Amino acid sequence: MSEVLFRINELYKYFGATHAVDGASMDVYPGEVLGFIGENGSGKSTILSIISGMLKPDSGTFELDAKPYTPASQAEGIKSGVSLIAQEINTLEGLSVAENIFLGLEENFSKHGFINLKKMHQMALDVLVASGITDIAPEDDVRHYSIEQRKMIELVRSFFIKPRLLMIDETSTALSHVGRDELYKLINATKEAGNSVIFISHDLQEVLRVCDRITILRDGKIVTSKMADEVDEDQLKTLMVGRELVGSFYRTDYDAKISDDVVLQVRDLKCKGLGGVSFDLHKGEILGIAGLSDSGMHEIGRAIFGIEYDVAGDVKVVESGKSVKTIQESIGEKIGYISKNRDTESLFQAASISDNIAVHCMDVLSKSIFVSPSKMKKFAEENAKTLEVKMREVGQNVSELSGGNKQKVAVTKWIARGTEIFVMDSPTRGIDVGVKAVIYALLVQLNKQGKSMIVISEELLELIGCCDRILVMRDGRISGEFFRNENLREEDIVQKVV
DSSP states (O other), X not given: OOOOSEEEEEEXXXXXXXXXXXXXXXXXXXXXXEEEXXXXXXXXXXXXXXXXXXXXXXXXXXXXXXXXXXXXXXHHHHHTTEEEEOSSOOSOTTSBHHHHHTTTOGGGGEETTEEOHHHHHHHHHHHHHHTTOOSOXXXXXXXXXXXXXXXXXXXXXXXXXXXXXXXXXXXXXXXXXXXXXXHHHHHHHHXXXXXXXXXXXXXXXXXXXXOSEEEEEETTXXXXXXXXXGOOHHHHHHHHHTSOOOSOSSOOOOOOOOXXXXXXXXXXXXXXXXXXXXXXXXXXXXXXXXXXXXXXHHHHHHHHHTOSXXXXXXXXXXXXXXXXXXXXXXXXXXXXXXXXXHHHHTOOTTSBHHHHHHTTOHHHHOSSSOOOHHHHHHHHHHHHTTTTOOOSOTTSBGGGSOHHHHHHHHHHHHHHHTOSEEEEESTTTTOOHHXXXXXXHHHHHHHHTXXXXXXXXXXXXXXXXXXXXXXXXXXXXXXXXXXXXXXXXXXXXXXXXX
């Protein structure tokens, strides 16, 4: 490969004393899908954010098609042919679907300083329909749509602009199987046009399947690059963490008996997406819920915790005999919820790590309306050690953390509260193999403490490896049930999913 489509020269980015990107240099070639892998905090997403124009580098230069590339904003990057589909939601609330699709391209619909919205809406409708999307209206504010639908809007945007360099950061985890197929179509179309893709995923099997070459990052540095057909998953894990991972990733016990004691009763739970769901959660049980993205699985967690609207049915905490319908009632009954969308529903991005950990613990910290700042800081520091949150200090803004460390904070705040029933929706979405191991070990630890957990996930191996029992969702109802068994396979569950 001699021709270079995109080049990074000596890129540096600091956040305080943290070297987020430490002298990264690399080339991307035409028609190549380049994988980026590394532990959370290794610098992957930061590099892509700088390339897109969302962040400014402290030093370093870019070249696009052998010409200097210096985007002042994401819109300017898009005009230059560089598109980022970010890990978290990258659509702007307050703007319509059409305005998000054509962000940075408004001049195509402008005449004499006025934007022809009718023309923009019609063009947006055309590209949505061409992508097989019929449930999204161009004139609607994007805030009315789900995570997956907003991700599909980002995909449509990239389909339309046909970027010279397409960057995809942990997007597949937010998509259903249908959405993933559309993502892979976009990757193939970009590659076949002679353009390039940088692809970030913590699913190493997916990386090996999708990418031509794989670049490994560690602590802000590029460690090495390997052709995808030269390495396997275990070798990639070792390169990522700098050591060979030993021990079992999942639980190894198969003889644990589920307690007869029921801690949570769910009866005929109904809301948009749910057609009447009933089940019991037992003391110390890890209960998995499997299904496709639109099966109603995600609505179960939201309905139990009190986030969903127009919910019918009953969610009863057996010990107190109380039925919970609101978030406040759930927290009061020691139920904690970790959302699939951690940035907007599990964490306060504009607040510190300390505030996020302590937010639901004020009554524990003080019997009055005042809490000593030093006491709150000490409380946060002690609890942050539980999951080894990688941070400068607890006063650091939570938005500065990597995805894996954000997830650690989201879990830590409920542990600090003394939560007895955990509802975890996609708890390992967008986190690396090392942090996944921490989360899986935590599930076992909480299990041994007698805590009860509902784990909602589209990753079947994760559920098979961690859960005592798995309920399968299809079309808003429970379509199957499986108990922990060393002979249980993904294929068994899939038969009940589709």
